[in-house]
Amino acid sequence: MRFIVGLIALGIFSGEAVAQTASLPQRHVVHIEAFAFQPPQIIVSPGDTIVWVNQDIVPHFISIAEGQWQSPIIEEGQSWEMVVDQTGSHAYICVFHPKMMGAFATN
Amino acid sequence: MNTFTKSFLTLTLASAVLVGCMTANGPATAEQSMGQAHMTKTRMTKEEAAAPKLNDLEIAHIAYTAGAIDIRYAHLALALSEDPEVLNFAELMIRDHTAVNNKALALVQKLQITPQDNAMSQQLSQQAQQIREELSQLRGKELAKRYAANELGYHQTVNNVVENTFIPTAQNHELKALLTAALQTFKVHEGHAEAMNKKVM
Numbered sequence: 001m002r003f004i005v006g007l008i009a010l011g012i013f014s015g016e017a018v019a020q021t022a023s024l025p026q027r028h029v030v031h032i033e034a035f036a037f038q039p040p041q042i043i044v045s046p047g048d049t050i051v052w053v054n055q056d057i058v059p060h061f062i063s064i065a066e067g068q069w070q071s072p073i074i075e076e077g078q079s080w081e082m083v084v085d086q087t088g089s090h091a092y093i094c095v096f097h098p099k100m101m102g103a104f105a106t107n
Numbered sequence: 108m109n110t111f112t113k114s115f116l117t118l119t120l121a122s123a124v125l126v127g128c129m130t131a132n133g134p135a136t137a138e139q140s141m142g143q144a145h146m147t148k149t150r151m152t153k154e155e156a157a158a159p160k161l162n163d164l165e166i167a168h169i170a171y172t173a174g175a176i177d178i179r180y181a182h183l184a185l186a187l188s189e190d191p192e193v194l195n196f197a198e199l200m201i202r203d204h205t206a207v208n209n210k211a212l213a214l215v216q217k218l219q220i221t222p223q224d225n226a227m228s229q230q231l232s233q234q235a236q237q238i239r240e241e242l243s244q245l246r247g248k249e250l251a252k253r254y255a256a257n258e259l260g261y262h263q264t265v266n267n268v269v270e271n272t273f274i275p276t277a278q279n280h281e282l283k284a285l286l287t288a289a290l291q292t293f294k295v296h297e298g299h300a301e302a303m304n305k306k307v308m
């Protein structure tokens with residue numbers, strides 16, 4: 001028991017230590033705000049999750065890589081997430097408001 | 108600039124004066140409103156400075172009415188047009204304006220207020236009726252072009268009013284925030300309308 005407490009104190013079992021482990025999947029949040037994706041471009045690793053959060057008052061609808069992946073309609077305050085399972089660079093738009101553009105690329 | 112846009116623009120310039128007339132002398136008639144609208148810009152500016160401002164209940168009513176009008180234009184376009192640009196735009200208008208108006212209704216319920224009908228809302232509705240009658244007589248390319256032109260003019264005019272009259276005038280901070288978010292949406296629509304106009308020519 002003292003051994004475990006000691007490990008926690010050293011940060012080995014802490015969230016910080018886990019987050020620093022490069023091989024673990026990460027979550028990347030993209031805010032949809034003022035009819036823009038923020039940040040507009042992100043670098044991810046295969047297995048990571050991207051979460052799009054709609055902070056606008058109207059619905060949005062994301063289409064990635066010309067429809068290869070599509071979100072459901074994301075209403076105000078809702079989010080949609082996708083696990084990145086392919087490498088490469090992928091552009092996406094809001095189908096409803098096509099001037100809204102973003103992209104992600106795997107490292 | 109189409110007839111509706113001209114009328115609404117001049118009406119907008121006169122709105123502060125009109126509300127002042129309504130407050131002091133009772134509701135102005137549509138004819139009086141249009142008469143006021145022919146005043147010069149210099150004259151308007153002087154009177155605007157002295158006239159009572161729109162109150163929040165009137166602003167809420169006008170903003171909701173403007174959204175509802177555009178939704179009705181969109182339903183008409185969906186029923187009569189086969190142009191894909193028009194259909195896409197009309198669907199966008201229904202989706203976004205419904206979302207904004209639902210937010211407005213939620214705010215009204217939260218604040219337990221009743222938006223106040225007024226001369227500007229009535230004028231908007233009368234003008235919209237005329238536009239719908241005009242649109243309903245058109246088909247094909249003519250309908251697409253007229254719908255697109257009307258949407259561009261309507262959004263330009265409404266955006267100008269929301270930005271320069273409603274937002275600075277609104278007192279309730281939640282109403283002001285909603286108008287600000289709505290303006291962001293309507294400006295995106297204006298950009299879409301510009302693109303639609305180029306495509307239906």
